[in-house]
Amino acid sequence: MNGVHDMGGMQGFGTVCPEENEPVFHHVWEGRMLALQRAMGFTGAWNIDASRAAQEQLPPADYLAASYYKRWALGMTFNLLRSGLVDPIEIEAGHAISPPAKVARVMRGTDVLRAFTRGKFSRDTGTKPSFCVGDTVRARRMNPDTHTRLPRYARGCVGQIEAVRGCHVLPDTNSLGTGENPQWLYTVVFSGQALWGQSADPTLKVSIEAFEPYLESA
Amino acid sequence: MAHDHTDETHHAHIHHDPDQPQEVDEAQLRVRALETILVEKGYVDPATLDSIIDYFEHRVGPHVGAKAVARAWVDESFKRALLEDGAAAIQTLNLVPRIGDHLIVVENTPMQHNMVVCTLCSCYPWDVLGLPPTWYKSAAYRSRAIIDPRGVLTDFGVALPESTEIRVWDSTAETRFLVLPMRPANTESLGEDALAALVTRNSMIGTAVPVGPSA
DSSP: OOOTTOOTTOOOSOOOOOOTTOOSOSSHHHHHHHHHHHHHHHHTSSOHHHHHHHHHTSOHHHHHHSOHHHHHHHHHHHHHHHHTSSOHHHHHHTSOOSOOOOOSOOOOGGGHHHHTSOOOOBOOOOOOOSOOTTOEEEEOOOOOSSOOOSOGGGTTOEEEEEEEEEEEOOHHHHTTTSOOOOEEEEEEEEEHHHHHOTTSOTTEEEEEEEEGGGEEEO | OHHHHHHHHHHHHHHHOTTSHHHHHHHHHHHHHHHHHHHHTTSSOHHHHHHHHHIIIIIOSHHHHHHHHHHHHHOHHHHHHHHHOHHHHHHTTTSSSOOOSOEEEEEOOSSEEEEEEOSSSOOOOHHHHOSOOHHHHSHHHHHHTTTOHHHHHHHTTOOOOTTSEEEEEEOOSSOEEEEEOOOOSSOTTOOHHHHHTTOOHHHHHTSOOOOOOOO
16 A cells, blocks of 8 residues: 555655664563564464554554554554454453454464574465566556555666566465465666656665566566 | 744654653553453463563574674685575574575675665564664665665765665565675784674664774
8 A cells, every 4th residue: 555654765754863782672562562473473363464564554644653663563453453363342451351262373482483483485386487687677557555565666667677586475465365376576676767867876776576466578 | 934844843753752751651551451461362472472572682683694794704605605595504604593585695895885675664684683773664764775875874974985886675575685795904814703793783784884993
């Protein structure tokens, strides 16, 4: 969706402010939130694309006003309610009231290390990629009102296929729970001027990781 | 009026500061309530939550990536393997239980400087760098890295030659990127551990350049 999360190229957010010797967490609750997210992810109640989609559907003002981990809490609340694992009255009360729903599995101590390998998203489909390295492609103009990983700044722009990364789970359908629908994934590189116009830095190149349905021949 | 605009920007910044007490209190209460509900429902185990936090605070971090970079600086065949398949190469160092797939290592050269961003959320190679710093997740970085990377580098005190190509990698899928920075000058006498100590987290994201000992 064309949400405020799709920030590439927006202006007015000011300078980047690195923090010296930044702690892993600034507050104890941030660590708890991260751990809750990981542990709920392990239950299989929803996938990582649905986690991202839940944050993206927050009203833009709420998205921007919330700190990073507060946004996680808001997104998780949305998914807990949608999946029926928690009732609205329980969120209000801050306690469990109704009996639990069934989840596929619960993370226990011995699962922690195993669960901390980044997930594998490539799938063997036996299909052939439509594009090869060096091909000129255009990122499609598309404006789905659901989750997608084609950023707005690239839509309609012409670039080159730089690498073919295999077939990967398509976030657009996976986030909706309508299937992994694996698609060929490419690194597509654009000149700064293709994205930003003639006044762009001539030394700039930007790449996106684009699924085949995001691309057309140019 | 410029004056009004400045005031408004300032106001917005204060209002959105996540460290403001009311924001912290509200978020803290919200997360505490979530944890209570999820534990009472049996969906999560509180001791496991502690282990997860411990993992991210103590086990995983930029030391993993730094070790791989230092090895690449001293061992040409490791460097080739790293650029060929980052996950497989780093796996051989046995620093963490398992590196995730599709870790792509991109090499800085005098001609090309690489920078990594996730404009859509906060995708980051956390198995080799730990959790991302706040600036990486900020609207300022996510919005600006791809349109004004030299400006962003200025925020970090980094100035590159005008002729250097800047390549920004937007992490829009489940591939992850790690920058292999250039080995600094005056480091010929340093061993692998001393070299690894020069490799900062930001240099592996592309917003810093490792600095060697002064000659």
